[in-house]
Amino acid sequence: MIKHLAAMILMGSGFFFLAVSAIGLIRMPDVYNRMHALGKCDTLGNWLLILGLILVIGDLTSAAKMALIIILVALINPVMTHLLAKTSYGLGMDLVEGSYLLDDYTSPKVNEERGEQKG
Amino acid sequence: MAGRKDIRGAILIFALLMGFWLLLSATLHWQHLLVGTVLSLGITFTWSRIKIGGGRRTSFSLKQTGLMLYYLLCLIWEVLKANIMVALIVLNPRLPVSPGIVITRTALKRDLMRALYANSITLTPGTITVDLEDDRLVVHAITVPAGHGVLDWYLSDQAKKIEGEGS
Structure with a gap:
């Protein structure tokens, strides 16, 4: 009984995050922001959903296969998000109005650290 | 042979x-x-005939494995936080985003750790990795605090520690 309740809560929150990712895909203003909603919420949504399924089924073989799916989602999802973002960046897709740019690559903070190492 | x-x-x-x-x-x-x-x-x-990464043997020490497990636990906690943050932004009627690009450098040396770290950034609060070339890391952040958080993120030090154990 309590197992089914826990599974229900897990799967319910999984559905919630999947729904959030779908809503975010529609509402966000530009490509990169949409990637945020998809890359994160899809991952956790799938994890919670599969954890709930593992609790419901409770069979070692199926659980092993589903754990494998969890690992695959954790590996594939960020890579695909990164690929989509990189492709749009390479094509020069516009950012939304009012975006900021913070360049730490040539910033004084890093240069100071280098100076300390020299002296 | x-x-x-x-x-x-x-x-x-x-x-x-x-x-x-x-x-x-x-x-x-x-x-x-x-x-x-x-x-x-x-x-x-x-x-047995395939060599990956210039024929260097990938070695694992026990301490490295422990640090890796700790890293993964931290990562799962960060993923939870990230999702709640994105859900709050998406479901807010005013849609409070202030996106931007952050260019930073990573202190990691090994390609494997760099890839792991870049994927960690993608999964965690308000940031996705856009580009990674040598040590130049281009990150897109969804809010201003998230963008500043990338510059001194504690998981970067953690990843550096794992790398230090390996060599």
Whole structure:
């Protein structure tokens, strides 16, 4: 009984995050922001959903296969998000109005650290 | 060419593959065992000729494994936080985003750790990795605080520690 309740809560929150990712895909203003909603919420949504399924089924073989799916989602999802973002960046897709740019690559903070190492 | 260490490694890989096969097939029927053995031998044989990353051996110490587990636990906690944050932004009627690009440099040296760190950034609060070339890391952040958080993130130090143990 309590197992089914826990599974229900897990799967319910999984559905919630999947729904959030779908809503975010529609509402966000530009490509990169949409990637945020998809890359994160899809991952956790799938994890919670599969954890709930593992609790419901409770069979070692199926659980092993589903754990494998969890690992695959954790590996594939960020890579695909990164690929989509990189492709749009390479094509020069516009950012939304009012975006900021913070360049730490040539910033004084890093240069100071280098100076300390020299002296 | 095939030294004693290679044979030990081959037996280890074969045992791992066989265990995995048994876990997935979940029967001890002789046909399953035969197919599993043939496939595992084939993969082990093929794998012994492949060299990844300039022929350097990937070594694992016990301490490194512990640090890695701690890193993964931190990562799961960060994923939870990230999702709640994105959900709050998406479901807010005013949609409070202030996106931007952050260009930073990573202190990590090994390609594997760099890839792991870049994927961690993608999964965690308000940031996705857009580009990674040598040590130049281009990150897109969804809010201003998230963008500043990338510059001194504690998981970067953690990843550096794991890398330090390995060499």
